[in-house]
Amino acid sequence: MLRQLKIAVRTSVCFALMVVLVIGLGIFSLQQLHGIREQSLEIENDSLPGIALGDDIALAFEKTRTSVAKMLTSREPAQVEQVHAEFLVRKAGFEKAIQAYTPVITEDDERALINGMVSAYQRYTERAEQVYALIKENQSEAGRQIMWGEMRTMAEGFEASLEKLEKINDNSEAESSAAASAVYDNALIVTQLVMLITVLLTVLLAWRLTKSLAVPISQALLVSETIAAGDLRPTQLDREGSDEAALLLQSMERMRGNLSTTLTHVGDAALQLASATEEMSALMVNSNADLVVQNSEIEMAATAVTEMSQAVDEVARNAVSTS
Incomplete structure (x- = not known):
């Protein structure tokens, strides 16, 4: 009462x-x-x-x-x-x-x-x-x-x-x-x-x-210490009454629930980010392989061009000599 x-x-x-x-x-x-x-x-x-x-x-x-x-x-x-x-x-x-x-x-x-x-x-x-x-x-x-x-x-x-x-x-x-x-x-x-x-x-x-004053305040202290220790599991609290202490307990319980929900969302987001990072790493590996192939082809093309240039120069020298 x-x-x-x-x-x-x-x-x-x-x-x-x-x-x-x-x-x-x-x-x-x-x-x-x-x-x-x-x-x-x-x-x-x-x-x-x-x-x-x-x-x-x-x-x-x-x-x-x-x-x-x-x-x-x-x-x-x-x-x-x-x-x-x-x-x-x-x-x-x-x-x-x-x-x-x-x-x-x-x-x-x-x-x-x-x-x-x-x-x-x-x-x-x-x-x-x-x-x-x-x-x-x-x-x-x-x-x-x-x-x-x-x-x-x-x-x-x-x-x-x-x-x-x-x-x-x-x-x-x-x-x-x-x-x-x-x-x-x-x-x-x-x-x-x-x-x-x-x-x-x-x-x-x-x-x-x-x-009526000490019990709810002790419960509020216990809840705050539990939250501070990182334990966000639901606890059995006496929510009887409508005084300031009861409202404080209800508020702390809502805070605990909100923190738990927020951390759950953060954990889910972290998992999604890790998965995306792995996919991106795989893509980057594939991209590096393609770049190596392209570089090799470019080098081969450059070698061919060089050889063609040398051939052209040789033909030109031969033409000049014939003249």
């Missing part, structure tokens, strides 16, 4: 696929990091604040109980009023702690528990106001009975609710930590797997690209 593409297009496609693999690996890694970050934010914004704010609620309640106990131990009316004012501050602090905790509530049972604690605290403060009124009426003993009886039971129930709230926050923190660890472990395994797949695909692409 790669051999059907031009070298420039093939190289661009292979490198583009490698870039896509790298980008895919990066996007996947970012997604896994985002999942870990979400779990971290849940711990940071929900579990840990829930634990701290739950401690603030418990501290505000204990301060409220301390203020009520101080009212019972106060002797002077002014001191009672001062402690009551402190009690009101503690009450406001509790309400503030509840308001701060409300945004971090994530579960229905947690919300129901907080609502129950608010109602229990309201009942507790109502009894505290009743104790304050009894103290102002110099009925401290009745106030102590309420505090160590009904209010103590309320406090124990409230503390039990605080323990449940603490357990909810601890469980939430543990679950978030476990989820973050699971996301991290999963991300680590999958990222390693994706990296391995990416490396294997990259190596495969590089191998296929190198092979």
Whole structure:
């Protein structure tokens, strides 16, 4: 398939696929990091604040109980009023702690528990106001009975609710930590797997690209060396594909064929020339023989003419002598 593409297009496609693999690996890694970050934010914004704010609620309640106990131990009316004012501050602090905790509530049972604690605290403060009124009426003993009886039971129930709230926050923190660890472990395994797949695909692409370039070039080199050595016999070549290397092989094969045809024609012409040369040599031999004969005849004719001239001269001399 790669051999059907031009070298420039093939190289661009292979490198583009490698870039896509790298980008895919990066996007996947970012997604896994985002999942870990979400779990971290849940711990940071929900579990840990829930634990701290739950401690603030418990501290505000204990301060409220301390203020009520101080009212019972106060002797002077002014001191009672001062402690009551402190009690009101503690009450406001509790309400503030509840308001701060409300945004971090994530579960229905947690919300129901907080609502129950608010109602229990309201009942507790109502009894505290009743104790304050009894103290102002110099009925401290009745106030102590309420505090160590009904209010103590309320406090124990409230503390039990605080323990449940603490357990909810601890469980939430543990679950978030476990989820973050699971996301991290999963991300680590999958990222390693994706990296391995990416490396294997990259190596495969590089191998296929190198092979698609090296094999035809090696064949072209072999053909050129064969032609240079004078061997113009047909060779078995891989003519698959339509890229530059395949076109080069086809061109070299045509060149080999043309050279072979040309040399064949030259050989035939040389044979014809040799035959014509032999015929010409034979003709020249015959011509030389004829020339020798002609020369001999000419010499004989010249000799005869000479003899005739001598005879004529002799006749002339005889004629002159006779006269």
